[in-house]
Amino acid sequence: MWQIWILPILLMGTCVLLSIPVGLYLAWVMEGRYRAPRWVQRLEHWLNTGEQNWKQYSLALLTFNVVIFLVGFAILALQPWLPLNPDGKKMLAPTTIFNTACSFLTNTNLQHYAGEVHLSYFSQLFFICWKQFVTPAIGLCALVAILRGLRGDPHMGNFYVDLWRGVVYVFLPLAFVVAILLMVTGVPMTLEGNATVPTLEPGAMGTTPEGSPVQQEIARGPVAAIVAIKQLGTNGGGFFGTNSCHPYENPNSWSSFLSCLCIILIPMASLVMFGKMLNNFKHAAVIFGVMFVLSAATVIWAIYHDSLAPNPGLLAHAERSYDIPDPTSAEQERRLTLPAMAGLPVDQSLGNLEGKELRFGTSAGPTWAAFTTNTSNGSVNAMHDSLNPLAGLTPLGGMWLNCIWGGVGVGLINFLIYLVVGVFLAGLMVGRTPEYLGKKVEAREMKLAMLALLIHPLLILGPAGVFAASDWGLRSMNNPSAHGFSEVLYEFSSASANNGSGFEGLADTYGFNANENPGPFAIQWDLATGLVMLIGRFVPIIAPLAIAGSLAAKKPTPFTSGTMRTDTITFGFVLLGTVLLVGALLFLPAAVLGPLAEHFGPLPFGG
Amino acid sequence: MFPHLRANLFLVAATLLISAVVYPFALWGVGQTILPTKANGSLVRDEAGQPIGSRLIAQPFTGDEYFQPRPSAVSYNAAASGASNWSASNYLLRDRVARILGPIVKYRGGARTGQLVAPDLEAWFRNDRYQGQKGIVAQWALAHPTLAQNWVKADQQNEQYVAAWRAQHPVDVAQWLREKPDLPEPTSADLAVLFFTHFSHTSPGTFPALVTARDMAGKEVKQIRPVQSGSEIQSTFFDMWRQEHPEVDLEPVPADMVMASGSGLDPHITLQNALYQLDRVASKWSTLTNRGCTEIHHEIKELLHQHAEAPLAGLAGVDLVNVLEINLALKNRYHPAQSR
Numbered sequence: 001m002w003q004i005w006i007l008p009i010l011l012m013g014t015c016v017l018l019s020i021p022v023g024l025y026l027a028w029v030m031e032g033r034y035r036a037p038r039w040v041q042r043l044e045h046w047l048n049t050g051e052q053n054w055k056q057y058s059l060a061l062l063t064f065n066v067v068i069f070l071v072g073f074a075i076l077a078l079q080p081w082l083p084l085n086p087d088g089k090k091m092l093a094p095t096t097i098f099n100t101a102c103s104f105l106t107n108t109n110l111q112h113y114a115g116e117v118h119l120s121y122f123s124q125l126f127f128i129c130w131k132q133f134v135t136p137a138i139g140l141c142a143l144v145a146i147l148r149g150l151r152g153d154p155h156m157g158n159f160y161v162d163l164w165r166g167v168v169y170v171f172l173p174l175a176f177v178v179a180i181l182l183m184v185t186g187v188p189m190t191l192e193g194n195a196t197v198p199t200l201e202p203g204a205m206g207t208t209p210e211g212s213p214v215q216q217e218i219a220r221g222p223v224a225a226i227v228a229i230k231q232l233g234t235n236g237g238g239f240f241g242t243n244s245c246h247p248y249e250n251p252n253s254w255s256s257f258l259s260c261l262c263i264i265l266i267p268m269a270s271l272v273m274f275g276k277m278l279n280n281f282k283h284a285a286v287i288f289g290v291m292f293v294l295s296a297a298t299v300i301w302a303i304y305h306d307s308l309a310p311n312p313g314l315l316a317h318a319e320r321s322y323d324i325p326d327p328t329s330a331e332q333e334r335r336l337t338l339p340a341m342a343g344l345p346v347d348q349s350l351g352n353l354e355g356k357e358l359r360f361g362t363s364a365g366p367t368w369a370a371f372t373t374n375t376s377n378g379s380v381n382a383m384h385d386s387l388n389p390l391a392g393l394t395p396l397g398g399m400w401l402n403c404i405w406g407g408v409g410v411g412l413i414n415f416l417i418y419l420v421v422g423v424f425l426a427g428l429m430v431g432r433t434p435e436y437l438g439k440k441v442e443a444r445e446m447k448l449a450m451l452a453l454l455i456h457p458l459l460i461l462g463p464a465g466v467f468a469a470s471d472w473g474l475r476s477m478n479n480p481s482a483h484g485f486s487e488v489l490y491e492f493s494s495a496s497a498n499n500g501s502g503f504e505g506l507a508d509t510y511g512f513n514a515n516e517n518p519g520p521f522a523i524q525w526d527l528a529t530g531l532v533m534l535i536g537r538f539v540p541i542i543a544p545l546a547i548a549g550s551l552a553a554k555k556p557t558p559f560t561s562g563t564m565r566t567d568t569i570t571f572g573f574v575l576l577g578t579v580l581l582v583g584a585l586l587f588l589p590a591a592v593l594g595p596l597a598e599h600f601g602p603l604p605f606g607g
Numbered sequence: 608m609f610p611h612l613r614a615n616l617f618l619v620a621a622t623l624l625i626s627a628v629v630y631p632f633a634l635w636g637v638g639q640t641i642l643p644t645k646a647n648g649s650l651v652r653d654e655a656g657q658p659i660g661s662r663l664i665a666q667p668f669t670g671d672e673y674f675q676p677r678p679s680a681v682s683y684n685a686a687a688s689g690a691s692n693w694s695a696s697n698y699l700l701r702d703r704v705a706r707i708l709g710p711i712v713k714y715r716g717g718a719r720t721g722q723l724v725a726p727d728l729e730a731w732f733r734n735d736r737y738q739g740q741k742g743i744v745a746q747w748a749l750a751h752p753t754l755a756q757n758w759v760k761a762d763q764q765n766e767q768y769v770a771a772w773r774a775q776h777p778v779d780v781a782q783w784l785r786e787k788p789d790l791p792e793p794t795s796a797d798l799a800v801l802f803f804t805h806f807s808h809t810s811p812g813t814f815p816a817l818v819t820a821r822d823m824a825g826k827e828v829k830q831i832r833p834v835q836s837g838s839e840i841q842s843t844f845f846d847m848w849r850q851e852h853p854e855v856d857l858e859p860v861p862a863d864m865v866m867a868s869g870s871g872l873d874p875h876i877t878l879q880n881a882l883y884q885l886d887r888v889a890s891k892w893s894t895l896t897n898r899g900c901t902e903i904h905h906e907i908k909e910l911l912h913q914h915a916e917a918p919l920a921g922l923a924g925v926d927l928v929n930v931l932e933i934n935l936a937l938k939n940r941y942h943p944a945q946s947r
Contacts, residue, residue, distance in 0.1 A: 003922070003923075006922050006923060007919070007922070007923045010922070047614055047617060047618070049610040049611055049614055050610075060611065060614075063611065063615060064615055064618065067615050067616075067619060068619060071619055071623075114687060114688075114689075116686060116687065116688065117686070117687050125627045125628075125631050126623065126627040129626050129627055129630070129631060130622060130623055130626045130627045132626075133622060133625070133626035133630075134622050134626070160614040160615075160618060163618060164618065164621075167622050167625065167626070168625065172625060172626075172630060175630065176630065176633070176634070179634050180634070180637060183634070183637070183638050183642055183645060183646060184642065184645075186645045186649055186663060187645075188638075188645065188646055188647060188648045188649075189631075189634050189635050189637075189638035189639075189646045190635070190638070190639070190646055190647045190648065191635065192647065194686055195647075195648055195650060195658065195661070197650065197658045197659055197660050197661070198657070198659060199659065199660060199666045199667070200653075200659045200660060200666065200668075200673075200931060200934055200935055200938065201667075201668050201669065201670055201673060201934075203669075204666065204667045204668055204669050204670075205666070205667055205682075205683065216660060216664075216666050216683065216685055217684075217685060217686040218648060218660075218661055218664055218685040218686065219685060219686045219687075219688075220647070220648040222631050222634075222635060224634055224638065224646075225630060225631040225634050225635075229626070240688050240870075241687065241688050241689060242688040242689060242690060242869055242870040242871070245688070245690070245868070245869030245870040246688050246870045246872065247661075247663035247664055247870060247872055247873070247874055248648065248663060248664075251649070251663050252918070253918030253919045253923055253924070254919070256918075257919065310862075311695050311700075311866070312695045313694075313695035313696065313697070313700050313701050314701060314704055316853065340853075341850070342849045342850050342852070342853035343853075344701070344704055344705060344708060344846070344849065345708065345712055345857035345858060345859045345860060346704060346708070346859055346860055346861075346862050346865055347859035347860065347861050347862055347879075348862045349862075350862060350863070350877070350924075350925065352695070352866075353862045353863050353866035354691065354693065354695075354700060354866040354867060355690045355691065355692070355866075355867070355868070355869045356866075356868065356869055357868050357869050357870060357873045357875075358677075358863060358868070358873060358875045358876070358877060358918075358924070358927050359873070359874075359875050359918055359927060360918060360923070360924075361918040361919055361922075361923025361924040362923065362924045362925070363923070364918070364923065364924075365869075380869075381869070382869050383690040383691075383692055383869045385690075385692035385693070385694060386690065386691065386692060386693060386694060386695075386700075388695055389694070389695060389696070478692050478693070478697075479692075479693060479694040479696065479697045480696060480697060480698075481696065482696065483694035483696050483697070486694075503692070504690070504692050505692030505693070505694075598694065598695070598696050601696065602696075603695055603696050604695065604696050604697055604698040604700065604701050
């Protein structure tokens with residue numbers, strides 16, 4: 001089965017090659033080295049409100065976010081009265097509008113609705129597509145500003161100009177090219193409403209009460225435009241409810257390959273931009289190496305446990321016994337015996353096929369699951385809820401670390417936090433004042449770094465605990481016991497990491513405001529994840545901006561033989577250790593309760 | 608202050624214009640002029656030019672003369688895609704698989720190679736003993752209360768049948784409810800386990816199933832009756848039968864025949880799956896066209912190999928067949944009169 005590795009190797013290889021020119025282009029654009037036509041120059045000059053320090057830059061960034069939040073909220077709330085609504089979509093529930101507004105503001109794209117069911121074409125284009133262009137550009141702006149601070153620029157640039165550059169020169173041309181390629185593979189781009197077709201075998205969908213055969217109604221729309229920017233901007237919010245599993249979002253293996261490439265392209269290219277802007281490619285290469293190792297590990301883990309392993313629920317299991325501590329019994333122990341189970345006669349040589357499409361290739365599902373959670377993309381081409389128990393650790397782990405490639409801009413920002421922590425740990429171990437890029441890392445920087453680092457587990461484990469212990473979570477689960485807990489844990493991991501994928505069985509959808517049968521606790525889910533997304537987005541952007549501002553203001557310390565080098569392989573190992581150690585300490589207990597318990601527990605049970 | 612306001616408003620307007628108007632409408636123009644079929648959803652037309660589906664979207668097939676697509680968690684509803692989202696630990700997943708397997712699984716090896724398991728399963732069911740105890744149906748309902756409840760909810764007639772039973776057995780129901788203080792107003796579904804326990808006791812070796820009968824006027828009506836054989840028994844009790852016959856060698860079924868896709872609309876099956884269905888399809892067409900089965904079998908097999916395609920030109924997966932396209936080809940070839 002060595003062929004199974006061809007797809008991920010091709011993907012990784014192509015992406016590494018493409019990331020170099022794209023990264024250099026990013027640096028060229030964001031540094032303003034291009035020559036625009038005269039009238040555009042005048043426009044950009046007019047837009048420029050002047051150089052900003054980290055506080056002014058943060059304030060401008062936050063202001064703009066408030067403005068687009070309000071505009072986005074209004075667009076969604078007015079859906080029934082706006083044009084381009086051929087299928088008559090009604091108004092969403094207010095909490096779902098709030099959740100969706102937060103979700104697309106924060107580049108998360110967690111979807112508590114199903115695109116083809118609940119949104120008009122106007123909402124898809126003016127809300128979804130718009131936010132998918134603007135929010136990754138905001139992440140890119142934040143990164144560029146931080147890099148300017150790190151290299152000691154007196155100012156961090158101008159937010160408005162940076163945003164303009166990101167949208168117009170980076171995302172617009174790239175998305176246009178990708179969308180055209182996607183259309184060639186078969187992704188629709190139409191404004192006509194749903195197609196209604198009789199089936200080839202009349203009556204195969206059943207018959208109406210009047211006795212005529214039921215026709216198949218096929219949802220379609222301006223899909224190609226959204227899929228292209230959804231992948232490039234690490235957005236991940238699909239046109240259809242099942243995202244890139246849907247044949248219209250992802251018609252064949254070529255569209256799947258292209259989409260998967262776009263998921264990691266810009267996050268990877270950001271590292272090249274990092275090297276170029278700091279003029280320190282060696283340091284960038286060390287970070288690149290660490291991320292590459294982590295990314296490859298998640299891909300291999302997922303493929304090994306999902307494409308190369310059958311779904312354990314159908315297999316034969318021998319009788320197993322466990323001795324469980326039991327203080328109430330005399331022996332302090334109790335023996336639990338799981339009866340033997342016969343296997344079902346299914347040929348699972350292609351791995352676990354539940355929730356997978358066939359046309360992308362055998363290992364495409366797990367590969368995508370790894371990349372989409374390495375970055376903060378969150379689109380899926382296989383249902384993560386149905387991944388084998390251990391394979392489910394790949395997306396969870398990716399979101400917990402949230403720094404392997406990461407979202408556009410913000411991924412590298414998250415990694416900088418680990419860098420500061422790594423430098424600090426290494427500095428203390430060798431007994432020196434920690435330095436990063438020639439600036440001393442002191443108490444203020446460490447406090448900010450800790451704030452950005454710890455907010456993530458707090459936002460995941462806190463609410464997941466509350467929901468898992470109450471009816472809010474227990475009655476929203478779609479699967480029994482340990483996996484049900486994983487669903488809750490995944491939802492908050494996804495919200496806090498601004499990822500947006502889900503163990504989608506969770507009943508978190510309210511639907512239209514008039515829906516008489518919503519998910520029982522959809523309102524609680526809408527509000528809780530909405531808030532988690534907001535905090536999980538802005539704290540880890542503002543705190544590093546403050547760190548960069550504070551480092552920029554310091555005097556550079558001279559480079560001596562005693563300076564700890566950050567561009568060596570040794571430092572790469574320190575970084576890798578820091579990431580793994582911090583991640584494991586924070587999240588292993590939760591992993592044991594969820595995926596690991598499911599793997600070792602009785603499979604299946606209940607029902 | 609004013610420059611900030613100006614910048615914010617300008618950026619909102621400009622980005623909206625670029626990303627929601629210029630960009631999508633340029634693409635729309637390109638799509639509608641250069642790629643009109645694909646841009647409108649790759650609709651497939653029959654010989655008369657009428658659209659009969661999309662080549663990208665699965666549609667159901669029930670007749671034996673057609674290849675059947677993968678199971679769909681949303682009943683092939685292309686206006687609301689969806690997956691089962693069932694984990695490996697969820698018994699509902701195993702149950703769905705077992706239900707599909709029951710009527711089609713064959714023996715492998717030994718004297719009965721190639722024969723269906725179903726008749727033996729039905730004989731075992733009529734004998735009504737599981738793990739040494741009487742009452743297969745009662746043990747089934749007790750072990751899988753969700754499945755029992757799902758049976759009640761699956762059809763209005765099922766629900767009415769249980770409601771009628773409830774009206775006839777007020778004493779049993781009242782006694783049972785005394786032990787369940789958390790069920791103040793039980794629905795028919797809540798009583799599923801009790802109903803099946805009772806049913807198993809009064810009609811051993813049978814299962815309530817919808818059967819078509821004729822009423823006194825000779826009209827066809829569908830009624831619930833205790834049955835001793837049929838697909839409902841083969842489906843529902845295959846997993847229990849398997850637990851008692853773990854050593855029997857059975858022919859494995861291709862996984863994509865029993866595992867649902869991510870979108871519920873996967874238009875493909877594996878070539879292996881198609882070849883597994885080939886016997887059924889070929890023998891039905893041979894009956895419909897009055898031609899030799901071997902000959903038709905050979906022709907369709909050739910057709911399948913012509914239609915088979917693997918992802919990334921064969922680099923990334925196994926051979927697949929588009930179900931709608933192959934079925935359209937079959938219909939055009941063997942049944943031209945009907946497709947017009």
